[in-house]
Amino acid sequence: MALTKVTGQGLETLSDGVTITTADNTAQLTLTSTDTDANAGPHLNLYRNATGADSDAIGQVEFTGKDDAGNDFIFAQIESYISDASNGAEAGYLEIFRGVGGTERVSGMVLSPTETVFNDNSGDIDFRVETNGQASILFADGANNNLHIQSAATPSATVSGFMFSSDQLYTSAGATAGSNTQVRFINTNGLVGNITTANSGTAFNTSSDYRLKENVSYTWDATTRLKQLKPARFNFISDSSNTLLDGFLAHEVSNTVPNAVTGTKDATIQENGDGYQHIDHSKLVPLLVKTIQELEARLTAGGL
Numbered sequence: 267m268a269l270t271k272v273t274g275q276g277l278e279t280l281s282d283g284v285t286i287t288t289a290d291n292t293a294q295l296t297l298t299s300t301d302t303d304a305n306a307g308p309h310l311n312l313y314r315n316a317t318g319a320d321s322d323a324i325g326q327v328e329f330t331g332k333d334d335a336g337n338d339f340i341f342a343q344i345e346s347y348i349s350d351a352s353n354g355a356e357a358g359y360l361e362i363f364r365g366v367g368g369t370e371r372v373s374g375m376v377l378s379p380t381e382t383v384f385n386d387n388s389g390d391i392d393f394r395v396e397t398n399g400q401a402s403i404l405f406a407d408g409a410n411n412n413l414h415i416q417s418a419a420t421p422s423a424t425v426s427g428f429m430f431s432s433d434q435l436y437t438s439a440g441a442t443a444g445s446n447t448q449v450r451f452i453n454t455n456g457l458v459g460n461i462t463t464a465n466s467g468t469a470f471n472t473s474s475d476y477r478l479k480e481n482v483s484y485t486w487d488a489t490t491r492l493k494q495l496k497p498a499r500f501n502f503i504s505d506s507s508n509t510l511l512d513g514f515l516a517h518e519v520s521n522t523v524p525n526a527v528t529g530t531k532d533a534t535i536q537e538n539g540d541g542y543q544h545i546d547h548s549k550l551v552p553l554l555v556k557t558i559q560e561l562e563a564r565l566t567a568g569g570l
Contacts, residue, residue, distance in 0.1 A: 297309075324346050342364045345360070360377045392406060393405070444465075447461075495550075498514060528545075
């Protein structure tokens with residue numbers, strides 16, 4: 267590099283490859299600006315004065331020290347690249363590296379024109395976000411490919427939150443065995459449901475407060491509607507053991523208890539799995555209870 271400094275005689279250019287050596291821990295280089303305007307200053311510009319091309323590295327800061335064997339090692343590094351050198355579409359990205367397990371330049375963070383990536387191709391490296399009262403408000407487990415929210419790497423009753431993995435969801439909302447809200451479901455109407463635990467049980471709850479409802483009626487015919495349901499036995503196609511299950515076909519329930527079924531019959535299946543119909547069997551419970559009440563009333567009246 268070429269260094270230029272202002273002296274009493276004008277500009278003086280120092281030779282390439284200048285090294286500044288000191289024997290203490292004070293600042294080796296200080297940039298001072300005496301400007302009083304609102305613009306940024308001091309100003310440091312790492313300028314690569316050459317026609318650029320995509321993927322060119324255009325600036326680098328290395329943090330080098332010696333290991334306990336006296337070998338030089340780059341313990342951390344900041345590097346900038348050209349993402350797109352096209353005139354009028356210029357774009358760049360910045361990457362922060364650190365040394366891991368004796369290997370230099372292990373990516374820690376990439377700031378690109380399209381995304382921000384932490385631990386890119388870094389294997390077993392965790393990512394954690396900490397708040398004032400929670401050491402792991404967000405925790406990505408690099409070894410096991412799990413995501414924890416308000417939870418430690420190993421779920422326990424002493425850490426509040428829940429964890430997503432490829433096939434499991436762990437939750438924990440306190441050290442006590444009493445009632446705890448594990449997950450809350452909220453939309454523009456406010457809290458519309460939750461999952462709670464107490465002692466050794468779990469409850470999946472939807473809003474049912476009378477203050478949220480209107481047009482309440484207790485006189486309706488449940489028996490006729492119940493007779494329209496068609497309980498069936500079946501196995502899922504994906505089950506190679508053909509295990510028989512008891513249940514319903516969603517589209518056959520939709521005409522009788524519409525709110526128990528989501529989705530449309532024969533909808534196009536999307537890549538993410540959307541398109542299939544789903545059923546909430548709990549929505550059938552009021553129909554069953556009302557039918558039993560009607561049956562008991564007929565028995566009591568001698569109608570059967």
